[in-house]
Each structure stands twice: as C-alpha cells, then as structure tokens.
Amino acid sequence: MAITVLANAGIWKLPAGRHAGIEAYPESTGHPGADGARRNGRRLSFFRDQEIYGEGEDATCIYRVEAGVVRTCKFLRDGRRQIDAFHSFGGVFGFQSGMKYRTGAAAACDCIVTTYRRLNLESLAASGDRLSLQLFALAMDDIAQAQEHALSLGRRSAVEKVASFLLGHAAGAACGGFVKLAMTRQDIADYLGLTIETVSRMFSQLERRSFIELKGVHLVRMCDTTALRVLCG
C-alpha cells in the first residue's frame, strides 16, 4: 500500500519540523495540464499529526486524499477537540462556502493528498462540467456522514459509538480478516466525543464479548458483524 511505502521510503525521513507540505512528486508540476483529469492537482505529503491547514485560515484549496487518513476538526478555546470526519483514499475535504476554513485539517497518519485551487473548481462547477455534479455528490455524502455522526454523538452510548465507528470506519484493507485502524485511540475518542480510557474499555469489552478481535493496537477483526450492527440500533 502507498502508505507503508511512504513510511518506509528514506526520502521522507527529513529532520523534524522541516517537513511541512512537501511536494511528493515535484517533477510532475513541471507539466501543468499534462494530466487533464487532475487539473492543477499538486501532491503533498504529511506526517502524522502535521497540520494541513488551520481553522480560520484562508480557504484557498480543496484536497483529495491519495493515501493515508486525514482528520478535520474544531477546537474550543480551552483545547477540547472534536474531530469532524476522517477522510481516507479518494475522500475530498476542504469544502467551504465562505472565505475561511471552518475546521482545521491534519494528518491522522502519514499521508499524501492532492490539492486543487478553489477558484478553478468553482468556475468548473459553474461551467456545468460533469465534475460539478460529482463535487455536489461528494458534498452531499459529507452531509449524510455528518448526520450519522450526529446520531452517534448525541444518542448512542459509549459501546454503541465504538461499534458504529468500527462498522463505518474499518472498511478497508483487510489482511487475514484483520482491518487496519489508521488513527490513534485519542483520535477515535475525539471523533466519538469520549475519552481514550473509555474507548479503550469499550474495545476490551467488545473483545471480551467476542464481537471483535484485536491484534496489536491497530488491527481489528470483526468476528460478529451482526451483533455489532444490532448494537448500533
């Protein structure tokens, strides 16, 4: 997978603090327009916890995830954090109607994203390009996700939150039935409106009940998807 390649490639091992928004494929920027489908797309890579853009910054770009997982989130003044969404391969984030980003975005694990200038996209949309409908559909999928997320945040108990999170976010690269959770417990907690301790306890509980099986910290196997689905209501 691209992400492990990324993590292993020596070229990425830059000194700490000096690797913000590196161009992944600088050579490709020499051929603007060469790839029509990408329209001024530009690849950047980020290490875990690196900020991609900050809450309140000028919203100049829209991003697509090529590898890894990105989280978008908001903060309260006292530091409490709410993760709004996780974006993985193919996911698009950075939509804004105003001039400023209303959420910040950061790498939940090492990842690669493509940037698109916002103005181009909007004029594209206005021109009636097919892409316009696709963008619209993406935005709407975001809305549907947000609605499901609100249901979890507002009305599900801790176990139910974790169960629905697993069903919704562990769809991905399986190996031996095990699925990789790219994000940390802290990220999961801040996504579900819980604490790391509670998330950890719920994982343990689900494993004790044989609904899931854990291998290490980031590999999960859903043993009883039906039971998990029942839990979610």
Next chain:
Amino acid sequence: MAITVLANAGIWKLPAGRHAGIEAYPESTGHPGADGARRNGRRLSFFRDQEIYGEGEDATCIYRVEAGVVRTCKFLRDGRRQIDAFHSFGGVFGFQSGMKYRTGAAAACDCIVTTYRRLNLESLAASGDRLSLQLFALAMDDIAQAQEHALSLGRRSAVEKVASFLLGHAAGAACGGFVKLAMTRQDIADYLGLTIETVSRMFSQLERRSFIELKGVHLVRMCDTTALRVLCG
C-alpha cells in the same frame, strides 16, 4: 408574520389526521412556469409534528422553508431520536446524493415549504446555471453547521450546549428584545443530545445567572450575549 397568519387562518383548521401536505396556494399551480424564479415550486403547509418525508423514502424533492421551522432527524430502532438540523425561513433541506432520504423531515411548528423536483435541480446544476453555485453554497453551509453541531454534541457540557444553541438558533424575529423559539423543549433536547429535564434546568440556570430572560416558554431575551459567547468557548 406568515406563521401566525397560518396558525390563525380558519382555512387551516382541518380535522385532525386529514391535513397531510395540503397545497397552500392551489390556484398558483394552474400557472406552471409563471414565476420563473420558482421553477415548478409548489407550496405545501404542515402542522406541528406533521411528517414532511420519512427516513428511507424515495428522495424525489428538495424543499425550501417559507415560514415556520422544519426539523430533519434520524431515529435508532428503539426510538431514540437525534435532530440533525432546524431549517427556518429561506433554509433548504432534502439534499441527497443517493436515491433515498437519509433523514426524515417534519414540521417543528406550523410551517409552509416550497417543493422542487430533484431532477430539475440537478440538470439545472449540470447546465451551469447560477443557481447551481447557490445550491453548492447552501450545501456547504449545511456542512459548516453540521461541524459546529458535532462540536456541541461531542465536546460541550449541558449549559454550553444550550448557550450555543441560543446564540445560533434564536437569531430571528425579536419583539422588545425577546426572540421566539419556535421549537419545543423536546426538540431542543433531541437536537443537543440531552433530555428535556436537563434542557429545562439549563434554561433556569442561565436565567438565574441573568444571562437570559424567559417570558413564557417560547420567548427568550439574551441579556448577556458576551457571557453566553464565553460559555461556548
């Protein structure tokens, strides 16, 4: 205001159970296309708690609120309810990327909405009409709202939730500094992921602290907006 007119007009006093989706202005439907701006818009009126569409139904229409307040919400199998959003004058709801509504919609108080057939809108968007950008902007505003909502649901305490709700949803028709809350305590509770008892207690607490003043059940005055904003973080 249109809504009180609606509530008072004798024509609306139909026998219970027989008033689903009445056309508000049947005569106008005789002139399709007469009003270009409305593009097959059709006005319907609903009483409080009447369903506009159900979760899982075919998503045939998009709606705009002309008067009153509409809530969109999801349910868990055991009846727990999460209100996703309140839509008031000018608000548009019913966006879907798939074929089915992922949330239900109902009147939070007596209200009037205009319906638009979905296909027309989408072809409109594809044609590059100016409306397409407006719709896009509306969808994005929805996303921003959902993000703010998630922050409340996941990371704010009960008082903070109510304070931010007031700041966000009581902007509207003021009379003598008092603002009308169109929705019931139950709706507020299901929006904020609380119970009615807690919502009620928090209102009382905010009044005791002189942050707000209540007149009856549906009129609020923000005495200390600054304090409320501080509460929200």
Next chain:
DNA sequence: CGAAGCGTTGACGCGGATCAAAGGCAGTGG
C-alpha cells in the same frame, strides 16, 4: 539500559439520565 509515547486497567466522583410529582397554559364544556 533509560526515556518517551501510547494503550490498558482500576478506583472513585460528578454530570446528566431517570423517576416522580407538581405547576403553567390553552382548549373545551358547563
């Protein structure tokens, strides 16, 4: 080896849910 991060587990306390009862307020009928 020690140190730093991250995750797990246990003990305890608090915020908000739950249960219960009583207080407005509008609509209805006498």
Next chain:
DNA sequence: CCACTGCCTTTGATCCGCGTCAACGCTTCG
C-alpha cells in the same frame, strides 16, 4: 365566568455511565 382536561414544562430526589486521576504495561528510539 369558572372548572376540567391534556399537554408541556419545571423542579426535586436518586441513580448510573462515563470522566477523572493514577498506576502500570508495551513498544520504539536513542
């Protein structure tokens, strides 16, 4: 006009799920 009814809201008492605090285990890195 008032009594009555039903619905919504408020308030109080109690309970419990999850947060908080603390200790410990595991993994990675120097």
